[in-house]
Amino acid sequence: MSALEVRELSKAYGGVQAVRGVSFAVDAGEVVALIGPNGAGKTTCFNMLNGQLRPDSGEIALAGRSVVGLRPHQVWRLGVGRTFQLTATFSSMTVRENVQVALLSHHRRLFSFGKPAARFQVDEADALLARVGIQEQAARPCAVLAYGDLKRVELAVALANRPRLLLMDEPTAGMAPGERQALMQLAAALAGSERIAVLFTEHDMDVVFNFASRIIVLHGGEVIATGAPDEVRANPRVREVYLGNA
Amino acid sequence: MSGSAILLQFLNGLAGASSLFLVAAGLSLIFGVSRIVNFAHGSLYMLGMYLAVSLSGSLGFWASVPLAAILVAGVGALIETGVLRRIYKAPELLQLLATFALVLIIRDAALWTWGAQDRLGPRAPGLAGAVAIAGRQFPQYDLLLICLGPAVFIALHLLLSRTRWGTRVRAASQDREMAAALGVNERRLFTAVFALGALLAGFGGAAAIPREPASLEIDLAVMSDAFVVVVVGGLGSIPGAFLAALLIGEVKAFCIGLGYSELTLAIEFIVMAAVLVLRPWGLLGRPLVETRGPGTSQPPLPAPSFLLLGGLAALLAIVPVFAGPYTIVLLTDILVFALFAASLHFLMGPGGMPSFGHAAYFGLGAYAAGLLVLRAHLPMELALALAPFAAALGALVFGWFCVQLSGVYLAMLTLAFAQIAWSVAFQWDRLTGGSNGLIGVWPAPWLSSKQAYYYLTLVLCLGAVALLWRLIVSPFGYALRAGRDSPLRAEAIGIDVRAQQWAAFGVAGLFAGVGGALYAFSKGSISPEALSVPRSVDGLVMVLLGGVQTLSGPLWGAALFTWLEDSLSRGVEYWRAAIGAVILVLVIAFPRGISK
Amino acid sequence: MNYKILISCLFISVNSNAFGQGQSIKIGELNSYKVFPAFLEPYKKGWQLALEEVNRTGGVLGRQLEVVSRDDSGTPGDAVRVAEELISREQVMVLMGTFASNVGLAVANLAQQRKVVFMAAEPLTDKIVWENGNRYTFRLRPSTYMQVAMLVPEAARLKKKRWAIVVPNYEYGQSAAASFKKLLTGAQPGVEFVAEQAPPLGKIDAGALVQALLEARPDAIFSALFAVDLQKFVREGNTRGLFKNAAVVNLLGGEPEYLDPLKDETPEGWWVTGYPWGEINTPEHSKFRDAYQKRWKDYPRLGSVVGYSALYAVANGIRKAGSLDADKLIAALEGLQMETPFGAILWRPIDHQSTMGAYVGQLAKRGGRGVMVNWHYADGAKVQPSDQEVRALRKE
Secondary structure (H helix, E strand, O other): OOOEEEEEEEEEEOOEEEEEEEEEEEOOOOEEEEEOOOOOOHHHHHHHHOOOOOOOEEEEEEOOEEOOOOOHHHHHHOOEEEEOOOOOOOOOOEHHHHHHHHHHHHOOOOOOOOOOHHHOOHHHHHHHHHHHOOHHHOOOEHHHOOHHHHHHHHHHHHHOOOOOEEEEEOOOOOOOHHHHHHHHHHHHHHHHHHOOEEEEEOOOHHHHHHHOOEEEEEEOOEEEEEEOHHHHHHOHHHHHHOOOOO | OOHHHHHHHHHHHHHHHHHHHHHHHHHHHHHHHHOOOOOOHHHHHHHHHHHHHHHHHHHOHHHHHHHHHHHHHHHHHHHHHHOHHHHOOOOOOHHHHHHHHHHHHHHHHHHHHHOOOOEOOOOOOOOOOEEEEOOEEEEHHHHHHHHHHHHHHHHHHHHHHHOHHHHHHHHHHHOHHHHHHOOOOHHHHHHHHHHHHHHHHHHHHHHHOOOOOEOOOHHHHHHHHHHHHHHHHOOOOHHHHHHHHHHHHHHHHHHHHOOOHHHHHOHHHHHHHHHHHHOOOOOOOOOOOOOOOOOOOOOOOOOOOHHHHHHHHHHHHHHHHHOOHHHHHHHHHHHHHHHHHHHHHHHHOOOOOOOOOOHHHHHHHHHHHHHHHHOOOOOHHHHHHHHHHHHHHHHHHHHHHHOOOOHHHHHHHHHHHHHHHHHHHHHOHHHHOHHHOEEEEOOOHHHOOHHHHHHHHHHHHHHHHHHHHHHHHOHHHHHHHHHHHOHHHHHHOOOOHHHHHHHHHHHHHHHHHHHHHHHHHHHEEEOHHHHOHHHHHHHHHHHHHHOOOOOOHHHHHHHHHHHHHHHHHHHOOOHHHHHHHHHHHHHHHOOOOOOO | OHHHHHHHHHHHHHHHHHOOOOOOEEEEEEEOOOOOHHHHHHHHHHHHHHHHHHHHOOOEOOEOEEEEEEEOOOOHHHHHHHHHHHHHHOOOOEEEEOOOHHHHHHHHHHHHHHOOEEEEOOOOOHHHOOOOOOOOEEEOOOOHHHHHHHHHHHHHHOOOOEEEEEOOOOHHHHHHHHHHHHHHHHHOOOOEEEEEEOOOOOOOOHHHHHHHHHHOOOOEEEEOOOHHHHHHHHHHHHHHOOOOOOEEEEEEEEOHHHHHHHHHHOOOOOEEEEOOOOOOOOHHHHHHHHHHHHHHOOOOOHHHHHHHHHHHHHHHHHHHHOOOOHHHHHHHHOOOEEEEOOEEEEEOOOOOEEOOOEEEEEEEEEOOEEEEEEEEEEOHHHHOOOHHHHHHHOOO
């Protein structure tokens, strides 16, 4: 059984078919890239996967369990972590508190009126921050962080509930090239060691071809190719619509 | 109703709709571009009326209308450049506080200029009489009004869609930063839009004088009508405002036509609540584009200083030793309002949910206390303990609908529910005592001295504030704040943002109810005024004055506002204007609140 | 900058504290001056005139009277706080004032709690002397019930069958409508009430309202509208011909505060209660009118008479009591007879209502403004329910 299985997913806005009959699967431990030119339907796909959008038709299953119609917070409980294209962190909180909130949610303490949240699971939060390499920034407010560091905070937050599926929307956008490689190495290592299925979208083709074990190419809302990096690279249709005439 | 009666009421509704649209269009325009919730819009309308009435004496009615409108536009431009421009970068809703101050100032200025007597304007020369329609007499002037609404609508539409200036306005209302990046001169555009909005308000007022006398109370009535129309139509949508004006105008006319004029007390709010529940962005509105900029990135929340609270409590505890009895009475009021403001702050600050109808829960607590003592004959102590739960229950019922929305829509839905609650209290004579309210709600004998009651209030209010602060730093408070900072991220880590917000409504309602119950017993009576719009606005003013981004701000805001009102109303003739002036100065000097 | 303002505020409160040391007798006055300025500015001038007269003639009990006046913001909650301030900080002996019924009732309730005599000058609600009446509260003006009762004989004389009712939607309007229906049905059995409208106070939609009344084809209308609502109602009614085929009886419609703004719209022939200030030439009224016009360069409104008489009631009560003790003052006020611009009145021991009446007459236009004609003074003593009924209402 795949960690994520998507069948015949479709979504239209008004008259525009953003996603049409998309099917694919991601297995545990696999790092899969979802690529395509702007407007190909990548973000729409992502938003359906974690429940932000409801598909018009099609099926999404996590380890065999359908998640269509669930809201994002319910999908998360089933083990789906996510990072956003434009980072979304809690700007009024410190880096550590951002992770602590995710841990509170993981431990189902969101309606606890007791012990102050800042004293909750400090060690676990710091361990997560250490894993993404920003433990020294733990006490800084998120509002003052550099963009690349915010991406790391997002990753730490996404890992807080030990996800089985990690969705990363443009995880390295806005980062320096060196940083990009480091972050993706981290994600790939996590996928391997913790058997997390990773699905990411990315514009940087170096990142895609270096780290993805498999690539799905979207164009006009449809899957036009899927396969190992070399296969995709050689696919004439992909070259035509995606890489231009090169 | 006969066919001709229906026709005539339909025409009455159209005339009403036209005048509603004239005010609402300007408000919608201003909000669309600058995101300013302009409380003073009704005051500009009132100015238009007074100016037209005085000018028509020498210039005649027809010349006075455009002239009054232009003068009001000038006032609008002055307000924008003199006041609002200085605080565009301030936190959201602070402009609301500034425009509230302007309401107070303009009203007293009108009283000073035109005196207290209502002023009935002239009939419109040439259109003074009536025409026979379906065997009934229908005022000629109303026919003109019926045409005026659509005419202004078309003119606005052409202005916005066919001119370069209109394109800039539309660009700015869709995305301020983008428009600025495209080289739109924001400052000049904002001034022009505000002046145009004021022009429409002034024109609406001036055009109303053949139907309605100029009076000082018209400002808030018109303001609330205009808000309802704008929100029902969809913020920033002129066609929406037109549609909403039609809807509300007709519903009102037919309520009266069918003999249910009692319903008109709150009918527009009932319509608004229904529309917002079914269509969260109004009839023709679209989800608001998040404004990027200083307003959105929330600064870190300062840690609550329980030391400060303890020190304050200790200080207040020894006040009765050296202060006179009235100081204790005043401090009791201040403590109650501080708790009221703190409970509102819990929703607005960490919850990110501005409530324009927070008095509903204050009033529910007060009424529950009164009813439990007078009707259920419970001991006062028990009533005081139970009343807050009635308020919390009310907050949970209202909140369930409110948390489906966000931003100004949420705020307006809270206002609608508060108005509906108010009208129930106002009309349900047998239970609530109607407009007179409940009389004879005094504390138990052991608490009847001012000192004893003061200590009770001190303990309960500061205790409740401490609990609220504790809640803010609890996991629940963090999850709530997470939902405010980034609903997207919060949902993506398993936080059911709406559930969190809903619970926050219950909490805020509970504590507002404690305040309300304490208030009822301190006054000995309770009347619908306790859950009216002015009470809600007072709460907003206190929170914003103190600073929504702090914890102790609402307490200082409540203390300052209550004390100002008390001392100014005693010694100053035009004390409302004086309060307005103080608020204005504070807003400009401390845009983040006085406690920052 | 703001600190300066705060400091000046402080000064104001200090200054007002410094006032009124010395030997004067303090009366605490509170009213909604900023909410109902049209009625209350003349009212203030009325009591100021009375105050000057009393003090010029030597004051009361050999001491000067002093009025400490406050704005109560028009809300019961604030009014109670203001009253507390007057009682505890200013140490006033008597409270006086209030306008809206809910404020009046709240202050009356406080007066009982704090055992201070309260002279409710304006509020019209029946409850302040009946259901919610208490030993410490006295009320000067004729109540809603009394004024309705004054108009009912005229209404019955019209011999109209089909009556429509329009009243503002709050306690005053509701009790006016209820009293009118009860009293008119008693006076003229078989009368029919064909329409009833209760629009919100200050916000009537006059066009739709007049239309709805027309559809009911009444041959007479009872209205309790006043102020802005009345002006809108009159103008729409004139334009749409509502008053052509229907006689109108309008509570308060002849009070200068509400009649004067109507000017040439004044509907002729309406029966109203009010105050024809220019035509009352009794010695006591002429004296008052001359003094008022001399002092204020303005003609008196009804509020002026109310403020003037209320202050005199307090002064006379203290004089008769010979003391400032609340119980003695109550005893003195009960049954007190005194002169007012409207003639002699009596303070009824049974419910602390004064017998001050009102003028009943018809509206007419003269020189582009409204006046009252065919008027007579309706004595408040003659429009009371039986003592039994009053006792039952007061639960005594």
